[in-house]
Amino acid sequence: MAAHAGVSRQTVSNALNAPQRLTAPTLARVRAAIDELGYVPDEAARALTSRRTRLIGIHIGPTAHSHASTPEPLLAEFVRAAARHGFRLVVLGSFGDDAGQIAAFDDVWRRRAVDGVILTDTHTDDARPAWLRERGVPFAAFGRPWGAPDSPHPWIDVDGHGGAWLAVDHLASSGHSRIAFLGWGHDEAGGDDRERGWLEAMTTRGLDARPHAHASGDTVVAGAERAAELLERWRPTAVVCASDTLAAGVVRAADRRGIAVGSDLAVTGYDDSPLARLTHPELTSLTQPFAAVADFLVDHVVMASGIEVPDPPPRTRVAEPTLVVRGSTGGVRAGALSF
Amino acid sequence: MAAHAGVSRQTVSNALNAPQRLTAPTLARVRAAIDELGYVPDEAARALTSRRTRLIGIHIGPTAHSHASTPEPLLAEFVRAAARHGFRLVVLGSFGDDAGQIAAFDDVWRRRAVDGVILTDTHTDDARPAWLRERGVPFAAFGRPWGAPDSPHPWIDVDGHGGAWLAVDHLASSGHSRIAFLGWGHDEAGGDDRERGWLEAMTTRGLDARPHAHASGDTVVAGAERAAELLERWRPTAVVCASDTLAAGVVRAADRRGIAVGSDLAVTGYDDSPLARLTHPELTSLTQPFAAVADFLVDHVVMASGIEVPDPPPRTRVAEPTLVVRGSTGGVRAGALSF
Numbered sequence: 084m085a086a087h088a089g090v091s092r093q094t095v096s097n098a099l100n101a102p103q104r105l106t107a108p109t110l111a112r113v114r115a116a117i118d119e120l121g122y123v124p125d126e127a128a129r130a131l132t133s134r135r136t137r138l139i140g141i142h143i144g145p146t147a148h149s150h151a152s153t154p155e156p157l158l159a160e161f162v163r164a165a166a167r168h169g170f171r172l173v174v175l176g177s178f179g180d181d182a183g184q185i186a187a188f189d190d191v192w193r194r195r196a197v198d199g200v201i202l203t204d205t206h207t208d209d210a211r212p213a214w215l216r217e218r219g220v221p222f223a224a225f226g227r228p229w230g231a232p233d234s235p236h237p238w239i240d241v242d243g244h245g246g247a248w249l250a251v252d253h254l255a256s257s258g259h260s261r262i263a264f265l266g267w268g269h270d271e272a273g274g275d276d277r278e279r280g281w282l283e284a285m286t287t288r289g290l291d292a293r294p295h296a297h298a299s300g301d302t303v304v305a306g307a308e309r310a311a312e313l314l315e316r317w318r319p320t321a322v323v324c325a326s327d328t329l330a331a332g333v334v335r336a337a338d339r340r341g342i343a344v345g346s347d348l349a350v351t352g353y354d355d356s357p358l359a360r361l362t363h364p365e366l367t368s369l370t371q372p373f374a375a376v377a378d379f380l381v382d383h384v385v386m387a388s389g390i391e392v393p394d395p396p397p398r399t400r401v402a403e404p405t406l407v408v409r410g411s412t413g414g415v416r417a418g419a420l421s422f
Numbered sequence: 423m424a425a426h427a428g429v430s431r432q433t434v435s436n437a438l439n440a441p442q443r444l445t446a447p448t449l450a451r452v453r454a455a456i457d458e459l460g461y462v463p464d465e466a467a468r469a470l471t472s473r474r475t476r477l478i479g480i481h482i483g484p485t486a487h488s489h490a491s492t493p494e495p496l497l498a499e500f501v502r503a504a505a506r507h508g509f510r511l512v513v514l515g516s517f518g519d520d521a522g523q524i525a526a527f528d529d530v531w532r533r534r535a536v537d538g539v540i541l542t543d544t545h546t547d548d549a550r551p552a553w554l555r556e557r558g559v560p561f562a563a564f565g566r567p568w569g570a571p572d573s574p575h576p577w578i579d580v581d582g583h584g585g586a587w588l589a590v591d592h593l594a595s596s597g598h599s600r601i602a603f604l605g606w607g608h609d610e611a612g613g614d615d616r617e618r619g620w621l622e623a624m625t626t627r628g629l630d631a632r633p634h635a636h637a638s639g640d641t642v643v644a645g646a647e648r649a650a651e652l653l654e655r656w657r658p659t660a661v662v663c664a665s666d667t668l669a670a671g672v673v674r675a676a677d678r679r680g681i682a683v684g685s686d687l688a689v690t691g692y693d694d695s696p697l698a699r700l701t702h703p704e705l706t707s708l709t710q711p712f713a714a715v716a717d718f719l720v721d722h723v724v725m726a727s728g729i730e731v732p733d734p735p736p737r738t739r740v741a742e743p744t745l746v747v748r749g750s751t752g753g754v755r756a757g758a759l760s761f
Contacts (some may be wrong), residue, residue: 138477138512143494143501155482155494160514162482166515171535173477174511177498196510303700334700338677358700361642363674 102143106218137386139165140175140191140200142184154356157225160377161201167378168385173197181210192220205229205238212236221387223380227399237383239376239400242351246369246404247280247323250351253323253367253406255288257413259349263294263319265310265329267301274301277325277353294319298329306332307339314340319414320348327352327359327368334362347421349412364410372402478504479530479539479721481523493695496564497602499716500540506717507724507731511566512536520549531559538723544568551575560726566738576722577609578715578739582692585621585743586662589690590708593660594627594743596752599690602633603660604649604668607641613640616664616692630671633658637668645671646678653679659687660751661760666691666698666707673701673750703749711741 090113097104099174105113133345140162173196175187186212190274191197197351199221204213207230215222216236228234247264256260264281266274278295285292294317298305306329313322324330330352337344344350347362352359352368359366382392429452436443437452444452454567480500500511512535514526527550530536537560541550544565551573555560567573593601603614603620617634624631633656637644645668652661653675663669669691676683683689684703691698691707698705718739721731 142496158482158513162513162515172513174513175495176501176505191510236710303702307702331700338702359695361670361700362505363642363646363677 090132091300107178129219133278135199135388135390136196137168137170138173139170139198139381140173140188140197142175142179142187142203145178154373156201157371158375159317160373164374164377164381168381168390170198170381170385175200185214188215188220189218193220194307198388199223199378201225201384204301213217221384223383223387225376235398237379237387237396238378239396239402241371241376241404242279242401243274243276243404244283246353246406247277247325248284248324249404249406250353250367251284251288253289253408253412254323254349254351255284257349259321260290261294261317262290262321262323263296263313263317263321264323264325265313265333266295266297266325267304267305267329268297268299275327279392282305282325287383293317293322298332303328303332303335306330307335308332310336311340314342314348321350323351325353325357327354327366330366330411331358331362334366342349345410345413351406355407359407359409362411367409367412368407369404370407376401438527440507448721465630469578473534474727474729475535475537475679477512477536478506478509478720479512479516479527479536480638481514481526481542493712496542496710496712499712502721503713503716503720505506505719507729509537509724510652511722514539517543523550524553527559529555531557537727538562540564540719540723560721560723561636563724564715566740574737576718576726576735576737576739578718580710580715580743580745581740582613582615583619583622585692585745586616586664587623588708588743589662589692590620590623590627592747592751593688593690594623594629595661596688598660600633600656600658601629601660601662602652602656602674603662603664603674604645604652605634605636605664606644606668607636608636613664620662632656637671640667641672642667642674643680645669646674647671647674653681653687660689662690663689664692665695666695666705667707669707669750670701672696673705682726684749684752690751698746698748701750706748706751707746709746710742710743714741 090109094105096111100111102110114209121154143158144362167170173191175184175191188200194378200215202222202224203226205224205226205228209228209231212224212228212234223234224236225240227238227240228236251262253281262285264278266278268274282292296309298309306324308321310333322333324333324357330350334344336346342348350366352366355368355370359368379396382396386392388396429448433444433448434452441449482497504511512530514523514530517523529541536565538596539554539559541561541563542565544563544567546569548567551567553564555575561575563575563577564579566577566579567575590601601624603617605617607613621631633652635648635652637648644705645663649661649672652658661672663672669689672689673683681687689705691705693707694707699706718735721735725734726733
């Protein structure tokens, strides 16, 4: 390869890994030789010379802390976003707790088996960011640093507050005023954020913000149990839920009481998970902008590993979800409403 | 490291990658030095000397060919199984079609970015096995080579035929005789296998094996549509379904007609997906032995990459699913029945 281009091996390496070190004519000559020979660098050799693996580590769900997982569509977006920079994704295992994840980070980092990691499912008292910072592991987080707002690492979150506000907007503009909220309690920061959005949207409109309840967990059964009490006590015409799972519980509770979801009762979910299309009627829900989330997180890890990216993202970002209207809110409007 | 043990770097490399080349005392001395220093080999250096990346590539769902995906629990088992040999899992992207997967295989193989790949979602006219064989890429498949039974590559499948038989057994022993089948048509080999199991189990018992239908796709809506016709025409007391998705469709169709699933109508799903616990009542279903599947596939890729594994698996294996009894069949028996 180097002989073919009439240059040294270091020059070929530079052309691949540090093109800015070469003059334009040399770079052009090496690149022409690369094209002509169909040369593909060996990743191990490249990793050893560049000190980069071009691998990013990530955990998959389910998590010990919340309903959150790493949904398949998000994982697919990570793969796509990483490929923009010639990076790939390594699965480090199931979430488990912070200690288990840290053990996995420790293993791959000591072996230099990845260039950095992506955190998902941030939570209060999250032990991972400080550990990663101390070791100098490049990372970025999906989810704000709950309880540690000054944490200096890059993160992106989706505006749970704004999403709930969007759901209330949609319902109020369809004529609802008795709009209840069903969440999953106060232990989960993301759920709280969604509840605050509902509360403020209701209060701002002068609507009664008392009708709310917390399920004992983010499950359909727990949601159905609390929904039965919520419907009995407050007789709402609409329920904003902190998750699709809880919304499915509301649908189940309504079905049992002969209340027709979509006409007698409007229900909104959150996250636009596969479950949102499995209830009858299907759930109006809030879609997270996974492509933007993946681009942001991958760009930060790539940058932190010492590679420049075009249009570097800001250090932190709150992205807006999109309301997808389906049958559970009467299907009065087709398509998606932007925030 | 090498100096500390008083040996050459090649000897350290041998101790890590080819211990059989060293005498016992030398190996012991190097290992003691490794322990003492807490030495962890750099993956890139190790990959270059061993010509192994210790990475296995895999695609994630959804697929172009069927309802099958790479479920999160299976992905987690792959990670666990790979870790037994010091291997890790690289996500190559979403399934897409064969051509897209082959392009991804081509890219990682030319770069020597993985040591092999795992195929899932095998199907008739599957272009992937022949391509991988021609290139000499180590691989193993989850799913038998439908339409190409003599294909020489290693594969493991779960006995769809036996699983459906198991469902019929369970229903017949609970007193059912009008047991219908709902599948998703004849294009999908795995679905056919499940249908044949139902057919033979019914015929063997002398039961009427006419009541069956095929949904237009493996979706809840398509399942509910066909289930409505099936219930109307045959008035079965039980329906064996080729997937949890279709079973959820039967539950929906029954709900609409005021038929109580669990008491008036028994329904069985297949795959024991998360959906099985989201219907009301929850679905009796068939669990796939993901741990055994992951061990088998990873062992074969590791072996094909030139590393010995303890207890090498046979070239092909059909593993048995397990029936998990839940409310949709009356919950008459708690726990799981083994085949």
